[in-house]
Amino acid sequence: MIIDTHSHVYLDVFKDDLAEVVERAKSCDVRKVLLPNIDEASIEPMLGLCKDYPDFFYSMIGLHPCDVNDDYEEVLARMKALIPIVKPVGIGETGIDLHWKQDNLEIQKKSFIEQINWAKEFNLPLIIHARESFKEIFECLDEHDSPELRGVFHCFTGSENEIRKIASYHNFYFGIGGTSTYKKNQDGSIQKIPVDKLVVETDAPFLSPVPNRGKRNEPAFIEHTVEFISKSLGMTFDETAALTTENAKRLFKID
Ligand SMILES: [Zn+2]
Structure with missing residues (x-):
């Protein structure tokens, strides 16, 4: 699984073709798919999927850093009010993105810190999007990490130094996706990640793993990422699937 x-x-x-996407995922033994939302508009379609496929799709609530605009405070207030109603399995995705936008770092940071506080308040994992922003994210976590905070650096590719820094926080996991299979990222750093902190993801429809790079990504393609991790760590496919599934269940408190 x-x-x-x-x-x-x-x-x-x-x-x-959503029904076929779900079927293909199930035939590849993908039994659960967690859905981070992006902005307010994505909440309704996300909740629709969770209703149509209970125990398969799971919702999260958060504001993506690329969607932080001047009205972010009102948006966050409305999102926060939904948390007790929707009962998401995580907060996100949030974080900081300095690839697409650099001129609004201050409000990206404020939005991120607000969502760190939700994660603590509601005892939910925090889903962090870090793009060209490890330094800024680490500054926020240095100040706000605490024993009751847990979360994941989604779509993680990073150096040994970044792995060491993330592992030094109380309870942060590494979400390994399609980008780990790209040549430029095959630097062996995956072997430095603590194995009890590895989880897998697709970030569908983006960032398809090799050999599907460039195509629309979908949950079934996760098998290529699991295969890649297996080879990198010298484990069987089934061992890697079992390990990352156990880790995900612990992080998200689902079973
Ligand atoms: Zn995402």
């Missing part, structure tokens, strides 16, 4: 811990299958690009 495999859990895809990060997938945006509620996006429009899946609307014509």
Whole structure:
């Protein structure tokens, strides 16, 4: 059994063949798919999927760093009010993205810190999107990490130094996705990640793993990432699936 811990299958690009996407995932032993939302507009389609496929799709609530705009405070207030109603399995995705936008770092940070506080308040894992922003994210976590905070650096590729820094926080996991299979990232750093902190994800429809790079990503493709991790760690496919599934269940408190 495999859990895809990060997938945006509620996006429009899946609307014509969603049933087949779900079937293909199940035939690859993907039994659960966790859905981080992006903005307010993505909440309704996400909740629709969770209703149509109970115990398969699971929701999360958060504001993506690329969608932090001047009205972010009102948006966050409305999202926060939904948490007790929706009962998401995580907060996110949040974080900081300095690839697409650099001029609003201050409000990206404020939005991120607000969502760190939700994770603590509601005892939910925090889903962190870090793009060209490890330094800024580490500054926020240095100040706000605490024993009751847990979370995941989604779509993680990073150096040994970054792995060591993340592992030094109380309870942070590493979400390994398609980008780990790209040549430029095959630097052996995956072997430095504590094995009890590895979880797998697709980030569908983005960032398909090799050999599907460039195509629309979907949960079934996660098998290529599991295969890649297996080879990197000298484990069997089934051992890697079992390990990452146990880790995901512990992080998200699902079974
Ligand atoms: Zn994402």
